[in-house]
Amino acid sequence: MAESDARAAVNFLLRTARNNAGLESLELPGAGDEASVTNFESLPDAHKSAVEGAAAKLDRPDQMTPNEHFALEAIIIPDRRPAILIANDDYTVTHRDWLHLNDPGVRALIKPAIPAIGRLELPDRHDIPYGGTAFLVGPGLVMTNRHVAELFVDGAGRGLSFRPGASAAMNFVEEAGRQVPQRYRITSVVLVHPYWDMALLKVADVPFAPLTLSAADPEGPEDEIVVIGYPAFNPRFSRAIQDQVFGGVYDVKRLQPGHRLPRRAVDSFGKSVNASTHDASTLGGNSGSAVVSVRTGQVVGLHFGGAYLDTNYAVPARDLALDAQLVDAGLSFAAPRPAPGSGAWDGWWQGVETPAVVAAPATPAVPPPTPVATTVGTTTASITIPLTITVSLGDLAPTAITTESVTLERAVMPWHDENYADRQGYDPDFLGFPIPLPTAFGPGGLARMSDGATAIPYTHFSIAMHAGRRLALFTASNVRRDPAGRGSADGRDDLGGLGVGDTERWFPDPRLRGVEQLPDRFFTQDRGAFDKGHLVRRADVVWGETFDERRRANGDTYHVTNCSPQVADFNRPRGTDNWGDLENAVLKQATTQRLTVFAGPVLAADDPPFRGVDDAGAVTVAIPRAFWKVIVAPDGAGIGAYGFLLEQDLTGVATEALQFDAHWRRSIVDLATLEKRIGHLTLPDILHDADRGRTSAGYAIAAAAGITA
Structure with missing residues (x-):
């Protein structure tokens, strides 16, 4: 459902057609026939025309129009792999390729599985509706993905506990x-598998019968399966295609038929695993779904991910049956269950398995040791343990026994005002001149609050978020540097309520969906690749007439919406403040101690990808390589606007490794050039009229800041 190459979509369609052996199959072009689509006559005329055009060009995908390409991905392909709504623990299939799923014998195998499959919900999380899918695999035992369980537990193996304050529950x-x-x-948490993307959890008082896991060798591609789970909207994919496939209805239980395909190697938690594959239509919420054999009604796999227009991956139930560490886990396998065997997972259990618990004897076999007794001030000391040993120690001086004080480092959310009703945001008249916000191209790509607004207001600044990239498109802030408004006695820890040793934990904005912002977890489990970079500098907006106003502004800067992944040392450069000294140089030329600042990352199509982890599991995020800033200040001519680019010099650097030297090049540029470089954005006319980028004032600023003119 992402925008893709039409040829890739055609290849996927042809593969699904071949897998429909024995069924009414796609009639390929060459005989002059069009691809038939279920309920074709009920489609709008525009869609009919696009379907017919796409079907006629399956052998010439490069010639498809955008509408025909859309029809291929949103109508023709999903017609082969539908996503069927479940109602009252039952289903009705109308898609011609899958009508046999309505047969009483087949229904008798599939229907009993439906009540035992549910949504794994997170009552304490308000940024995501649920974590994924899970299903009963034994008495009081549910199975889901490791990357789903990681929303509330860390680590792998046994003996794991919930994170403080976290909870989870099943909705069946x-x-x-x-x-x-x-x-x-x-x-x-019973266990988190160290090799497979699998976790087992205990659930209380469930009245449903568990599903039976298949212990048999995998079948071939002719083996039909259904995936049962809860597909969720994915903001990184095309909304139009997803809405066409899923009818705009997400987060509810569906049955998604397809075929089981040969095993393939895929990267999972830093290792290559030999996973099962299938070609059902799935989305993010399907993580943890049961892959059920139509032939037996047994679970043959645990769905954990996929690649669009390629394949989907699942943990093979057969491999779980062979894992000796799972023999006593309580899983319900079909008989006969094979004897445990060796596998690639064996080495990954080393160091994480928990030894068997041995009951403590009623009375200790050896009396507990008595306190250490010493004689002080002599040349000998006697220690009873309970043997008495005398050693020569020389003269002993009395020594006070003290308890060492240990400071624990905690990640703590800085104090922030959770009542968002009075946030005013960026003030366009702050400098005495009306300076509106930049205008984004295609505002449909921006994240929106419930009232439809795309400029998210905070204290003294606003942010517009690019929903697909999950990063700010731009920020707009009002800066005061006059001592009267700075509260010079305010300390950073005082404003945030942090203790000794505490570090700041950033938090999501509840006014946006979690999938439209990168969580703090992305930055804390990124293997040290990135800084948490303030786009709106904390020092810029922490001002106000009262401590409460300054404290509210301080807290607002720690929303993850104000954080952009920045290659290490961008935000902690050696001896240079990449942005602060630019503002100081502008202020020296200004007539007041006030600035208006616009800033953001350059979101380029070729930004290098980084595979990390967010609150829903594995995620790939494109990391910006350049950032921009426009600083506006009053001057003798009214206002002056200064545009800057900060980009990494990647000369001779292997960017695919994403291990860059922190060599940043700063330059002052005119705003017309800056707009072209940013893309997606138009700066207001008043700034173009005040552009000082290629003037003597601009060159003076550049020289003062020691940057490229």
Whole structure:
């Protein structure tokens, strides 16, 4: 559902057609036939025309129009792999390729699995509706993905605990037309598999029968499967295509048929695993879904991810049956279960498995040691343990026994005002001249609050978020540097309420969806690759007439919306403040101690990708390599606007490794050039009229800051 190459879409369609052996299959062009689509006559005329055009060009995909390409991905392909709504723990199939799923014999195998599959919800999380899918695999035991469990637990192996304050619960209904209040509490973590993307959790008081896991060798591609789970909207993919496939209805239980395909190697948690594959239509919320064999009704795999227009991956149930560490885990396998065997997972258990617990004897076999007794001030000391040993120690002086004080480092959210009703945001009249916000191209790509606004207001600044990139497109802030408004006695820790040794933990903005912002976890589990870079500098906006105003501004800068992944040392350069000294240089030329500042990353199409982890699991994020800033200040002519670029010099650097030297090149540029470089954005006319980029004033600023003119 991402925008893709039409040829890749055609190749995927042809593969699904070949996998439909024995069924009514796609009639390929060459005989002059068009691809037939279920309920074709009910489509709007525009869609009919696009479907017919795409079908006629399957052998010439490069000639497809955008509408035909859309029809291929949003209508023709999904017609081969539908996503069927479940109602009252049952389903009805209308897609011609899959009508046999309505047969009583097939339904008798699939339908019993539906009640035992549910959404894994996170009651304490307000930024995401649920973590993924999970299903019963034994008495009081549910299976899900490791990357789903990582939303509330860290680590792998056994003996793991919930993160402080975290909780989870199962909702076994949540259908499009039926919701129930009943939730079943997840009480503990049984294990997180160190090799497979799998976790087992204990759930309380569930009345449903568990599913049976298949222990048989995998079948071939002719083996039909259904994936049962909760597909969720993915903001990184085309909304139009997703809405066409899923009817705009997400986060509810669906049945998604397809075929089981040969195994393939795929990267999972830093290792290559030999996973099962299938070609059902899935989305992010399907993580943890059961892959059920149509032939047996047994679970043959645990879905954990996929590549669009390529394949989907699952943990093979057969491999779980062979894992000796899971023999006593309580999983319900079909008989006969094979004897445990060796596998690639064996070495990954070393160091994480928990030894068997041995009951303590009623009375200790050896009396507990008595306190150490010493004689002070002599040349000998006697120690009883309970043997008495005398050693020569020389003269002993009395020594006070003290308890060492240890400072624990904690990640703590700085104090912030959770009542967002009075946030005023950026003030366009702050300098006495009306300076509106920049205008984004295609505002449909911006994240929106519930009232439809795209400029997210904070204290003394506003941010517009690029929903697809999950990063700010631009920020706009009002800066005061006069001592009267700075509260010079305010300390950073005082404003944030941090203790000794505490570090700041950034937090999401509840006014936006979690999938439209990168969580703090992305930056804390990035293997040290990035800084948490303030786009709006904390020192710029922490001003006000009262401590409460300054404290509110301080807290607002720690929203993850104000954080952009910046290659290490961008925000901690050696001896140079990449942005602060630019502002200081401008202020020296200004007539007041006030500035208006616009800033943001340059979101380029070729930014290098980085594979990290967010609150929903593995995620790939493109990392900006350049940033921009426009500083506006009053001067004798009214206002002056100064545009700057900060970009990394990647000469001779292997960018695919994403291990860059922190060599940043700063330059002052005119605003017309800056707009072209940024893309996606138009700066207001008043700034172009005040552009000092290629003037003597601009060159003076550049010289004062020691940057390239």
